Amino acid sequence: GESVGLHLPTLSVQEGDNSIINCAYSNSASDYFIWYKQESGKGPQFIIDIRSNMDKRQGQRVTVLLNKTVKHLSLQIAATQPGDSAVYFCAENTGYSTLTFGKGTMLLVSP
Amino acid sequence: GAVVSQHPSWVICKSGTSVKIECRSLDFQATTMFWYRQFPKQSLMLMATSNEGSKATYEQGVEKDKFLINHASLTLSTLTVTSAHPEDSSFYICSARPSGQGIGNSPLHFGNGTRLTVT
Numbered sequence: 001g002e003s004v005g006l007h008l009p010t011l012s013v014q015e016g017d018n019s020i021i022n023c024a025y026s027n028s029a030s031d032y033f034i035w036y037k038q039e040s041g042k043g044p045q046f047i048i049d050i051r052s053n054m055d056k057r058q059g060q061r062v063t064v065l066l067n068k069t070v071k072h073l074s075l076q077i078a079a080t081q082p083g084d085s086a087v088y089f090c091a092e093n094t095g096y097s098t099l100t101f102g103k104g105t106m107l108l109v110s111p
Numbered sequence: 112g113a114v115v116s117q118h119p120s121w122v123i124c125k126s127g128t129s130v131k132i133e134c135r136s137l138d139f140q141a142t143t144m145f146w147y148r149q150f151p152k153q154s155l156m157l158m159a160t161s162n163e164g165s166k167a168t169y170e171q172g173v174e175k176d177k178f179l180i181n182h183a184s185l186t187l188s189t190l191t192v193t194s195a196h197p198e199d200s201s202f203y204i205c206s207a208r209p210s211g212q213g214i215g216n217s218p219l220h221f222g223n224g225t226r227l228t229v230t
Contacts, residue, residue, distance in 0.1 A: 042223050043204050043223045044204070099219055103154050
């Protein structure tokens with residue numbers, strides 16, 4: 001159910017800065033990870049994915065880093081733009097053909 | 112490609128009534144679809160896995176008689192919230208992956224969600 005007073009972690013950056021959003025995952029057996037972007041009132045939008053046999057993957061303006069030793073995932077956004085403002089979720093495949101989502105981070109980009 | 116359409120985008124209903132939400136894969140077939148629920152400022156929580164031609168699989172704590180799922184074709188899954196109450200008010204989101212693509216090599220594609228408000 002809903003938790004009263006729950007707030008999403010928020011990252012505030014200036015337009016043009018680089019942003020780094022972090023995610024800790026819990027299942028060492030997870031073998032596939034995805035970052036999603038969710039704008040207000042919309043469903044999650046795929047950004048980038050990475051398999052556990054990799055530690056880095058780059059897309060257009062985005063890079064995902066995976067550190068399996070400490071079970072940490074990060075999303076780097078270069079030259080952040082106001083249109084990047086959204087909530088970002090990491091998701092992991094925990095081995096049951098479904099995705100488990102992290103808690104999310106709100107990214108606020110100021111012009 | 113891989114577009115998932117959800118309808119309606121928002122609905123308001125009275126307590127005790129039932130509401131049906133449709134999820135369609137527009138340009139691919141999906142043997143399996145997933146229904147998530149999201150409360151404000153929270154993450155997505157998986158409710159159930161919808162399987163074409165067979166019964167849905169529900170997550171622990173989700174009442175199957177209250178959240179009826181029907182996956183009658185390879186492009187359509189429906190979620191019916193029966194006897195809705197105010198605490199069912201939430202953002203319901205469906206997702207799908209093209210048939211034949213495994214979890215380890217392809218992402219889920221999400222619909223734009225349905226905002227349900229029960230008065």
